[in-house]
Amino acid sequence: xxxMSERTSQRGVMKASQQDTADxxxxxxxxxxxxxxxxxxxxxxSHFAPKLQAYGTRQFGNEQTAMDLVQETxxxxxHKAHLFKPDRGSPSTWIFTIARNIRFDLLxxxxxxxxxxxxxxxxxxxxxxxxxxxxxxxxxxDVLMQEIAHYYGQLPNAQRVVxxxxxxxxxxxxxxxxxxxxxxxxxxxxxxLALKKLKELIxxxx
Amino acid sequence: xxxxxxxxxxxxxxxxxxxxxxxxxxxxTHIDMCPVCQQTVGEIEEDLCxxxxxxxxxTLTVPSSDHEGISKAHCDKMLEEIFSSEAKPPVKAEELxxxxxxxxxxxxxxxHNRSRIGDWTNMVGKLxxxxxxxxxKGHTNLIYMAPGTQVPEHTHKGQxxxxxxxxxxxxxxxxxxxxxxxxxxxERTHTPQxxxxxxxxxxxxxxxxxxxxxxxxxxxxxxxLFFRT
Ligand SMILES: [Zn+2]
Numbered sequence: 001x002x003x004m005s006e007r008t009s010q011r012g013v014m015k016a017s018q019q020d021t022a023d024x025x026x027x028x029x030x031x032x033x034x035x036x037x038x039x040x041x042x043x044x045x046s047h048f049a050p051k052l053q054a055y056g057t058r059q060f061g062n063e064q065t066a067m068d069l070v071q072e073t074x075x076x077x078x079h080k081a082h083l084f085k086p087d088r089g090s091p092s093t094w095i096f097t098i099a100r101n102i103r104f105d106l107l108x109x110x111x112x113x114x115x116x117x118x119x120x121x122x123x124x125x126x127x128x129x130x131x132x133x134x135x136x137x138x139x140x141x142d143v144l145m146q147e148i149a150h151y152y153g154q155l156p157n158a159q160r161v162v163x164x165x166x167x168x169x170x171x172x173x174x175x176x177x178x179x180x181x182x183x184x185x186x187x188x189x190x191x192x193l194a195l196k197k198l199k200e201l202i203x204x205x206x
Numbered sequence: 207x208x209x210x211x212x213x214x215x216x217x218x219x220x221x222x223x224x225x226x227x228x229x230x231x232x233x234x235t236h237i238d239m240c241p242v243c244q245q246t247v248g249e250i251e252e253d254l255c256x257x258x259x260x261x262x263x264x265t266l267t268v269p270s271s272d273h274e275g276i277s278k279a280h281c282d283k284m285l286e287e288i289f290s291s292e293a294k295p296p297v298k299a300e301e302l303x304x305x306x307x308x309x310x311x312x313x314x315x316x317x318h319n320r321s322r323i324g325d326w327t328n329m330v331g332k333l334x335x336x337x338x339x340x341x342x343k344g345h346t347n348l349i350y351m352a353p354g355t356q357v358p359e360h361t362h363k364g365q366x367x368x369x370x371x372x373x374x375x376x377x378x379x380x381x382x383x384x385x386x387x388x389x390x391x392x393e394r395t396h397t398p399q400x401x402x403x404x405x406x407x408x409x410x411x412x413x414x415x416x417x418x419x420x421x422x423x424x425x426x427x428x429x430x431l432f433f434r435t
Binding site: 041042080108117118119121172 | 302318
């Protein structure tokens, strides 16, 4: 996160015209994100589509696949504009990384098995910020299971069952949700409450 | 401080999307843990973007009329399809993995592949393995060594990349900590081991390992079991 200031100073190297272009594109992305502006998106499209098409043509040597790359890349830009962070780099670099991911998937498409990995898993650039658990979920890395084992008997039943399955049986939260037939959100909140309680118990006895 | 990083050539291939899936996963997980490589990859991506996108057209003000290759009609059709498309559901991440009473928080890229991690299997002694379903079957694994564990001496044929996700281990040459990325090439013999601490690593390889030490006669029949499923 300290990395950003240096990244920004790097951009000083850009030519003024490039900087203007980048600022304009960032503004348009913000409009798409905030108000779903089709006009702003169309402007972005007419700027980036030909560039993406040229990139795709060089990569695939095939016009149709190049157009697929344009469409899929710009579809992600339309839906994910809110994930662009101007302090992390230029709009075109962000769009390039999306295109790079689409290219990866298109290149593998013909040999794709059903459970084949996708670029979005390998480069989670389009992941929503809160798609993983919040910090309250994690205990200190060094707290050993034995400590939890010592106290978890004091938890309410519903929380204890969830903690047992996750921490002792090593199940994922989704698996716990499936096996108990309760919503994933409930598993998460029970885990959170249980860990909060355990932390208190461990601190009390330290 | 992380002292062992992927080479700049590997980072370049990573950023360009030219590495295989399993190597991308290992390198990407290193980058999650390494501010130095994060910075480098950011710069490489800017560089790649300049080469591949920025140099093509300079203006942003051209109305969506005739660009080379895309007609106005084609543009309008694509825009229409984009506006009426549904957003793909985001890939879910899960950060936690547990084994033998130990819990580990997975770095971001690995967390986004949590659902690809299979069950833990005890291999020998206090050495555990969980397959990661990416790339060729069995080539990519999480490996857990409890304190005081030794992996039998073995020789690699092909290439093995190992990343320390959490903990510390050493071989004859060096000692490796959280975030260290180790690439072994071709005919190298080594004996990874842990002493006081345990160690969780992510490893991917091109070819199965061949064991060479005395215990190898014991283990060799299992070596297919060991790193493949
Ligand atoms: Zn690094």
